[in-house]
Amino acid sequence: MPWRRWKDPHNPENRNAGNGGDVVKHVVHATLLDVLLARSPWREQLRLRECHAGRAAYPIPAGDPRRQLQASLLAGDNRLAAAQRDALAALGLPHDTSWYAGSAALAATRLAAAPGAHRYDGYEWAPDTRAIARAALLEAVGGELPVDMPGDDEPDGRFDGETHIAQSLPEWDERDVIFLDPFGIWRRPKLAERRRRYRRIVEGYLARGSSAPPLVIFFVWSNDEAGYEELEGAAERVADGYGELKARLVDGHLASLLIRWRWHLTCAMWVLVPDPLLDPLRGALEDNLSEVVSLAGRAGVGPESLAVRPL
Numbered sequence: 001m002p003w004r005r006w007k008d009p010h011n012p013e014n015r016n017a018g019n020g021g022d023v024v025k026h027v028v029h030a031t032l033l034d035v036l037l038a039r040s041p042w043r044e045q046l047r048l049r050e051c052h053a054g055r056a057a058y059p060i061p062a063g064d065p066r067r068q069l070q071a072s073l074l075a076g077d078n079r080l081a082a083a084q085r086d087a088l089a090a091l092g093l094p095h096d097t098s099w100y101a102g103s104a105a106l107a108a109t110r111l112a113a114a115p116g117a118h119r120y121d122g123y124e125w126a127p128d129t130r131a132i133a134r135a136a137l138l139e140a141v142g143g144e145l146p147v148d149m150p151g152d153d154e155p156d157g158r159f160d161g162e163t164h165i166a167q168s169l170p171e172w173d174e175r176d177v178i179f180l181d182p183f184g185i186w187r188r189p190k191l192a193e194r195r196r197r198y199r200r201i202v203e204g205y206l207a208r209g210s211s212a213p214p215l216v217i218f219f220v221w222s223n224d225e226a227g228y229e230e231l232e233g234a235a236e237r238v239a240d241g242y243g244e245l246k247a248r249l250v251d252g253h254l255a256s257l258l259i260r261w262r263w264h265l266t267c268a269m270w271v272l273v274p275d276p277l278l279d280p281l282r283g284a285l286e287d288n289l290s291e292v293v294s295l296a297g298r299a300g301v302g303p304e305s306l307a308v309r310p311l
Helices: 020-037 065-074 079-091 103-113 127-141 161-171 189-211 224-232 242-251 275-298
Strands: 047-051 057-059 099-101 119-123 176-180 215-221 256-263 265-272 305-310
Touching: 020 065, 020 079, 020 103, 020 176, 020 215, 020 256, 020 265, 020 275, 047 103, 047 161, 057 079, 065 079, 065 275, 079 099, 079 103, 079 127, 079 275, 099 103, 103 119, 103 127, 119 127, 119 161, 161 176, 161 189, 189 242, 215 224, 224 256, 224 265, 242 265, 256 275, 275 305
Parallel strands: 047 119, 047 176, 176 215
Antiparallel strands: 057 099, 215 265, 256 265, 256 305
8 A cells, every 4th residue: 555655756657647648548458458358369368568567556636637537537438437447446546536547557457357367567667666566566466467567676777678578579479468658759869779679679570470469559749740740651751760660560561550649649559460350459449439539528628639540
């Protein structure tokens, strides 16, 4: 229980958790896990590898606009509200908009509730955030689900999950489902090395061919015009940026979906899955996303746009 009082003041997601970007991202995550856990080999074993894992649960201050958005989702029966309810209950937290369960808690509680030999590996750069997440998940799913959050033995306590994924991809198989959340790295010159990591991840993924695991990448742009131009293919290419990585994937002819939306910020997700899963996943995504968009829209806090289509 003390983890609820621990602080990680440098974590930018403390200001963003539960916003429109998170709402769509977490509906996509929950829907994909539902689809996978209904089928072999993931029904028997799903090993989720998430980067960046975050802190598992986020307090939302009174008066914050995110509370109004979350209240709109509580008003109806939808996939995200159900996932939030389950995760917050496992964490011993109220489901009343004062807390928002992050992706680590949502995924771990979903896997813990499913039959099979599943596991959750969360990769988090910041040691203070990682400590909160580890303690929270131990409380939520301890004894029910193996959880690993490496990094404490690193010299500075920081764990580079992106490099770990790039290096581990050749050893993993289709049961190693990957969630990536690179934040806004796609144009800034000083982040060129991080973009190169994502090139290595995409190249490693393509090299796996038909044995590649399901992969989800979440994109967000702090500048809406830049995000729109990237998504429309009108932006000037940046080495290893969004446009170049997309071109590599499209040339690889992999089954993939693009979810793009504007909900105060411009966001997108790539979801790459085996061919037979593409149609059922797209149908489930459209249904689940339409529910939350409708509820938020009726409350006047919905997205400006949202679409699901092939990449």
